Amino acid sequence: MKNSLRSFILLVLGLLLPVWHAVAQSAANAPEMADTLRQDGKIYVVVAVIAVVLAGLLVYLISLDRKLTRLEKEVHNR
Amino acid sequence: MKNNWWKVLTVVLLLYTAVAGLLLPVPRLAILNETIRNLYFHVPMWFGMTIILTASVVYSIRYLRNPSERLDTLSHGFAQTGILMGIVGLATGSLWARYTWGTWWTNDPKLNGAAIAMLIYGAYLVLRSSFADEQQRARVSAIYNIFAFAAAMPLFFILPRLTDSLHPGAGGNPAFAKYDLDSNMRLVFYPAVLGWTLLGVWITQLSVRLTLLKQYIHEKQLA
Numbered sequence: 001m002k003n004s005l006r007s008f009i010l011l012v013l014g015l016l017l018p019v020w021h022a023v024a025q026s027a028a029n030a031p032e033m034a035d036t037l038r039q040d041g042k043i044y045v046v047v048a049v050i051a052v053v054l055a056g057l058l059v060y061l062i063s064l065d066r067k068l069t070r071l072e073k074e075v076h077n078r
Numbered sequence: 079m080k081n082n083w084w085k086v087l088t089v090v091l092l093l094y095t096a097v098a099g100l101l102l103p104v105p106r107l108a109i110l111n112e113t114i115r116n117l118y119f120h121v122p123m124w125f126g127m128t129i130i131l132t133a134s135v136v137y138s139i140r141y142l143r144n145p146s147e148r149l150d151t152l153s154h155g156f157a158q159t160g161i162l163m164g165i166v167g168l169a170t171g172s173l174w175a176r177y178t179w180g181t182w183w184t185n186d187p188k189l190n191g192a193a194i195a196m197l198i199y200g201a202y203l204v205l206r207s208s209f210a211d212e213q214q215r216a217r218v219s220a221i222y223n224i225f226a227f228a229a230a231m232p233l234f235f236i237l238p239r240l241t242d243s244l245h246p247g248a249g250g251n252p253a254f255a256k257y258d259l260d261s262n263m264r265l266v267f268y269p270a271v272l273g274w275t276l277l278g279v280w281i282t283q284l285s286v287r288l289t290l291l292k293q294y295i296h297e298k299q300l301a
Contacts, residue, residue, distance in 0.1 A: 008086055015094045015269065047100045054096050058089050061280065065085070068287055075291060 088280055091273030095119075099266045109178055116174050117263065118270040123167035124192075126275035128234070130282065131160035131199075135227040138220035147293060150216035154206065155286040157223060159278045161199045168192060179244055188238035188245035195230035202226050 099118035107114060134156035141149040171189070176182050183189060205222055209215030238248035 004080075004083060004086075008090070011087070011090060015090065015098075043100065047097055050096045050100070051093060054092055058092065061284070062085070062089075064284060065280075068284060068291070072287065072291055075295060 084276055085280055088273055088276040091269045092277060095266060095270040095273050099270060102266055103262055105260055105263070113174060113178060114263075116170065118266050119274075120167060120170040120174055121267070122271045122274035123163045123170065124234070125271045126278045127160045127163040127167060128231075129275050130156050130163065130278045131227060131230070133279075134160055135223055138223040141216060141220045145213070145216065147212075147216070148290065150220065151286050151289045151293070153220060153223060155282045155289065157199065157202060158285065159282040161196070161203065163274075163278055164192070164196050164199065168196060184244065186238075186244050186248075187241050188243045188248040191233035191238050195233040198226045198230055198233075 095118055099115055104112070104114050134153050137149050137153035137156060141153055171192075172182050175184065175189075202219060202222055206215055206219045209218065238245065
């Protein structure tokens with residue numbers, strides 16, 4: 001369990017680090033403000049919306065998976 | 079958890095695809111513009127469909143060698159998911175064509191080949207639903223599945239390359255792979271293919287488990 005958590009974190013880092021420079025470059029020389037979501041024609045808002053939609057669908061898929069697992073156990077143990 | 083690591087991988091890869099796919103720099107090309115990012119969503123549907131339909135035909139062959147209800151259910155489940163991904167692939171491709179080629183559909187060998195292949199697979203579902211006897215249904219649809227696969231794959235991947243085509247990857251057109259798919263796009267494209275394919279496998283697994291559970295309960299009630 002501990003091992004799988006560590007490999008999960010490593011995987012996330014491995015996928016995100018190559019991308020990070022693109023995000024990091026957006027820091028301007030003006031005083032720091034929470035600009036990120038308003039830049040580049042507000043594309044980040046769209047990205048956030050898509051991420052939320054995808055996350056919602058995946059959470060639903062996971063919950064269906066768990067329900068089915070529980071039902072399988074219930075049926076096979078009877 | 080030990081057997082579900084690939085589901086975690088699916089979630090991570092798909093969220094990565096959505097975020098990095100929209101934000102990472104891509105080549106600036108005329109006509110395509112930002113729609114080049116469709117590569118992370120439209121193309122993986124076809125890659126995933128191919129892999130999933132291959133799994134389906136493997137289970138069909140295994141069924142014919144050694145018949146069991148489980149193998150038939152697996153083959154059917156994978157075929158259903160593969161067909162769904164193919165339909166989504168056609169729909170997204172049509173949408174993409176509207177804003178790059180200027181038309182929803184054109185008589186292109188790649189497009190028509192894919193459409194005919196999807197019809198062949200549609201007939202698989204019709205065929206399956208037309209049997210009352212379960213063993214007969216399983217046997218005949220397994221055989222049809224093999225023929226459908228053998229007919230569909232050349233329609234997707236061989237025939238369009240023999241003639242001229244608008245579509246990348248057909249008509250001697252080397253697709254994105256040769257010069258358009260730069261290393262930044264590879265960084266998203268390959269994880270995207272893996273992520274969408276795994277999502278297809280996941281959905282298939284749920285549908286197969288549900289069907290098997292139904293069959294189990296049904297048998298218990300009869301016994």
